[in-house]
Amino acid sequence: MNTYRILGIAALFLAVVPGYSQAPRERQLFDSGWRFHLGDAPQGQSTALADKTWRQVDLPHDWSIEGPYSQKNASGTGFLPGGIAWYRKTFPLPVSMRGRKISIRFDGVYRDSTVWINGVLLGSRPYGYSSFEYDLTPHLRLGGPSNVLAVRVDHSVVADSRWYPGSGIYRHVWLNVTGPVHIGPWEPYITTPLAGEAEALISIETRVLNQSPGEARATLVTSVLNERAKEVGSVKAEEPIAAGKDRSFAQQVAVPHPSLWSPEQPHLYTLVSRVYLDGQVVDEQRTPFGIRTFYFSPDKGLVFNGRAIKMKGVCIHHDLGSLGAAFFEEALERRLRSFKEIGVNAIRCSHNPMAPEFYDLCDRLGLLVMDEAFDEWIGGKRKWAEGRNNGAVARRGYNEAFEEWGVRDAQDMVLRDRNHPSIVMWSIGNEIDYPTDPFVHPRGRRDNSIPPDAAGKVQTLSADLMPAIARRLIAAVKQLDVTRPVTMALADINTSNATGVANMLDVVGYNYLEQFYDRDHKAYPNRVIYGSENSRGLDAWRPVATNDYVGGQFLWTGMNFLGEANRYPTHGSNSGLLDLEGFWKPDAYFRQALWSAKPMVYAAAWDAGSDESRLSGWPRNLGRTPVVERWGWTGDPRKNIPVEIYTNCDSVELLLNGRSLGEKPIADRLLPALVWAVPNEAGTVEVVGKQAGAIAARFRLKTIGQPERIELSPDLKTLQNGGRQVSTIEVHVVDRDGNRVPNAAQTVTFEVAGAGRLIAAGNADLSDGSPATASQAKLYQGRAVAVVRSAAASGKITVRATAPGLAAGEVVLTVQP
Numbered sequence: 080m081n082t083y084r085i086l087g088i089a090a091l092f093l094a095v096v097p098g099y100s101q102a103p104r105e106r107q108l109f110d111s112g113w114r115f116h117l118g119d120a121p122q123g124q125s126t127a128l129a130d131k132t133w134r135q136v137d138l139p140h141d142w143s144i145e146g147p148y149s150q151k152n153a154s155g156t157g158f159l160p161g162g163i164a165w166y167r168k169t170f171p172l173p174v175s176m177r178g179r180k181i182s183i184r185f186d187g188v189y190r191d192s193t194v195w196i197n198g199v200l201l202g203s204r205p206y207g208y209s210s211f212e213y214d215l216t217p218h219l220r221l222g223g224p225s226n227v228l229a230v231r232v233d234h235s236v237v238a239d240s241r242w243y244p245g246s247g248i249y250r251h252v253w254l255n256v257t258g259p260v261h262i263g264p265w266e267p268y269i270t271t272p273l274a275g276e277a278e279a280l281i282s283i284e285t286r287v288l289n290q291s292p293g294e295a296r297a298t299l300v301t302s303v304l305n306e307r308a309k310e311v312g313s314v315k316a317e318e319p320i321a322a323g324k325d326r327s328f329a330q331q332v333a334v335p336h337p338s339l340w341s342p343e344q345p346h347l348y349t350l351v352s353r354v355y356l357d358g359q360v361v362d363e364q365r366t367p368f369g370i371r372t373f374y375f376s377p378d379k380g381l382v383f384n385g386r387a388i389k390m391k392g393v394c395i396h397h398d399l400g401s402l403g404a405a406f407f408e409e410a411l412e413r414r415l416r417s418f419k420e421i422g423v424n425a426i427r428c429s430h431n432p433m434a435p436e437f438y439d440l441c442d443r444l445g446l447l448v449m450d451e452a453f454d455e456w457i458g459g460k461r462k463w464a465e466g467r468n469n470g471a472v473a474r475r476g477y478n479e480a481f482e483e484w485g486v487r488d489a490q491d492m493v494l495r496d497r498n499h500p501s502i503v504m505w506s507i508g509n510e511i512d513y514p515t516d517p518f519v520h521p522r523g524r525r526d527n528s529i530p531p532d533a534a535g536k537v538q539t540l541s542a543d544l545m546p547a548i549a550r551r552l553i554a555a556v557k558q559l560d561v562t563r564p565v566t567m568a569l570a571d572i573n574t575s576n577a578t579g580v581a582n583m584l585d586v587v588g589y590n591y592l593e594q595f596y597d598r599d600h601k602a603y604p605n606r607v608i609y610g611s612e613n614s615r616g617l618d619a620w621r622p623v624a625t626n627d628y629v630g631g632q633f634l635w636t637g638m639n640f641l642g643e644a645n646r647y648p649t650h651g652s653n654s655g656l657l658d659l660e661g662f663w664k665p666d667a668y669f670r671q672a673l674w675s676a677k678p679m680v681y682a683a684a685w686d687a688g689s690d691e692s693r694l695s696g697w698p699r700n701l702g703r704t705p706v707v708e709r710w711g712w713t714g715d716p717r718k719n720i721p722v723e724i725y726t727n728c729d730s731v732e733l734l735l736n737g738r739s740l741g742e743k744p745i746a747d748r749l750l751p752a753l754v755w756a757v758p759n760e761a762g763t764v765e766v767v768g769k770q771a772g773a774i775a776a777r778f779r780l781k782t783i784g785q786p787e788r789i790e791l792s793p794d795l796k797t798l799q800n801g802g803r804q805v806s807t808i809e810v811h812v813v814d815r816d817g818n819r820v821p822n823a824a825q826t827v828t829f830e831v832a833g834a835g836r837l838i839a840a841g842n843a844d845l846s847d848g849s850p851a852t853a854s855q856a857k858l859y860q861g862r863a864v865a866v867v868r869s870a871a872a873s874g875k876i877t878v879r880a881t882a883p884g885l886a887a888g889e890v891v892l893t894v895q896p
Contacts, residue, residue: 245404
């Protein structure tokens with residue numbers, strides 16, 4: 080994402096007037112001070128409409144997460160409501176803004192948004208995941224009555240998605256101000272065709288617009304800054320631009336001894352683009368980018384900066400637990416940092432473009448990205464209403480707009496995201512070829528269990544329609560970026576082979592099709608193969624780890640998500656490495672043992688009801704037995720309690736209350752797990768991971784005492800004002816020794832005072848239908864979260880958590896200017 084000064088409305092005008100040469104481009108976060116009305120509003124776009132009784136909200140905002148959960152809603156979208164709603168924002172503009180170009184950019188509105196300014200229709204966008212921009216300039220009032228920006232959002236077809244999409248203006252909104260001669264939207268376009276240790280060559284294409292009444296002779300100066308903000312290269316060009324026209328500048332800059340971007344060392348540079356007229360700066364754009372080269376090989380997979388690497392990826396949907404779809408960078412960063420610690424190096428955007436800041440975070444943290452455009456094309460997939468794979472299905476959704484908007488939405492994704500070094504693939508579709516959903520082919524699988532829709536029909540289309548659509552989307556993507564391969568996540572490889580779709584792709588994603596890797600590698604020796612969606616089982620990882628030609632895998636999923644639910648009251652999927660609120664599940668530690676190079680060891684005891692009789696199923700039942708992070712149960716009849724251990728060390732020693740019970744080796748690096756029957760004796764079980772005989776990692780299980788107090792642990796103790804940042808506060812109930820009590824289930828009440836407010840509270844229980852916007856949360860596994868948002872003013876935020884029978888917890892956050 081391009082970076083700008085982010086100012087309040089008054090500060091924006093002070094910076095622009097009168098000497099805009101010092102601030103030629105301004106970008107104001109336009110999230111605060113909106114009015115919201117749930118339900119349709121006749122003439123909701125009218126400037127004469129009285130909206131003072133409408134609810135005040137700040138963006139990002141997702142009205143669906145406010146609930147209530149109801150069995151009358153659709154299981155696919157988490158049993159949460161949809162509907163129609165309106166947003167309005169009133170704002171003044173001074174006369175001094177005359178001559179400036181002013182536009183509004185929406186990062187994402189779900190869905191079917193229509194936008195007006197001062198009663199004038201600007202346009203509509205059906206896709207809820209596209210970013211879009213409208214020019215406000217001709218319709219604004221300067222120095223007089225205030226302006227009214229109105230947005231109607233139509234999510235009345237609630238069963239329109241196979242996962243939870245949310246509803247509303249759920250991402251950021253920006254007001255952009257430039258002069259009449261300025262750099263175009265989503266510009267410049269940066270590539271690094273040469274990136275070696277000695278030198279890198281940076282290619283830049285920049286479209287400059289002249290929206291003035293006369294010809295402009297523009298000078299474009301492009302500079303490259305390193306991470307210390309030192310200029311390491313620069314180039315200059317001058318061209319005339321006719322009135323009302325634009326001109327593209329093609330430039331190249333050589334950078335000596337570059338610091339290359341990689342997942343291990345994500346070095347970033349900044350491209351500074353300045354447009355001059357008569358020696359005065361009239362526009363300036365700053366664009367972060369990375370210097371790297373990569374390609375996909377049919378024999379080596381992904382080769383990055385000359386070195387073959389495996390994509391150790393996860394798929395994620397966009398919701399953030401109790402925040403719903405409302406996007407906050409800090410809440411996402413908390414989860415992405417966990418992925419990095421686990422050993423994940425790649426993220427698949429399932430199954431839509433993410434918020435712009437997602438890609439900024441991946442650039443900064445060193446996470447490769449598979450950017451995905453669509454889950455469906457024409458025809459419509461099954462959207463479950465009564466539970467996953469259960470009951471009648473609905474097929475309405477984006478497929479109804481695809482013919483008109485598909486190419487544009489795919490290209491808008493590429494235009495917006497193509498400068499991010501983290502992105503290594505463009506995906507034009509997820510499981511479009513899924514059997515009978517809606518495409519069928521004689522050589523493909525057929526799902527005979529599909530129930531009819533509400534009209535009593537099983538809707539299908541010929542898979543022979545897919546190649547023409549794929550060809551159109553591939554061409555649309557390559558028109559804007561030829562430096563990255565185009566891919567799809569395929570579900571029925573036999574159909575896609577037969578129709579030719581698979582051979583159209585630069586790299587081919589296989590969803591749960593590991594059994595075909597070897598066959599297709601031999602049959603199509605020039606095909607690049609990788610696992611685009613895979614189970615967490617070892618049988619899915621072993622073919623990747625043992626075959627150089629398989630580029631990697633993407634687990635389903637990185638984190639639990641709302642929607643794609645089973646029977647009510649369950650309202651989400653339990654398929655993640657992280658739970659709904661971002662806490663690590665045991666599977667996360669197992670994946671860390673497989674994927675992380677940092678020495679680690681983890682242990683969990685088999686829960687009550689699982690005894691030594693199940694040991695005969697090891698390791699087939701690995702990960703299938705309920706485990707808990709504690710030791711010892713009062714009245715537990717088991718003589719020995721199995722302890723499941725995950726480690727990437729050479730061996731593990733186990734100690735019970737300080738006594739060694741022996742040491743066991745890890746014989747198979749692709750099975751980094753042990754199970755140990757440990758005498759049922761209260762106290763402490765300690766597992767010690769060893770490398771070459773030396774202690775490298777430790778983990779302890781302890782007998783837990785009675786719940787005594789609440790502990791609060793914020794991910795951020797210092798926030799910036801402006802109301803944009805959030806801190807996720809983890810809530811733990813602990814005993815007198817500070818050990819989490821996993822069976823604590825009290826309801827915690829939150830009080831927030833000072834320069835911030837509580838915006839969400841919840842737990843990871845996928846069956847708990849408590850409203851996420853309440854001031855309370857029931858504990859689940861002894862923990863919960865509270866999310867606090869900073870206010871516009873600096874100061875302190877005091878967060879206090881209380882529950883019956885427990886000592887209260889309190890934490891103080893600081894909000895800085």
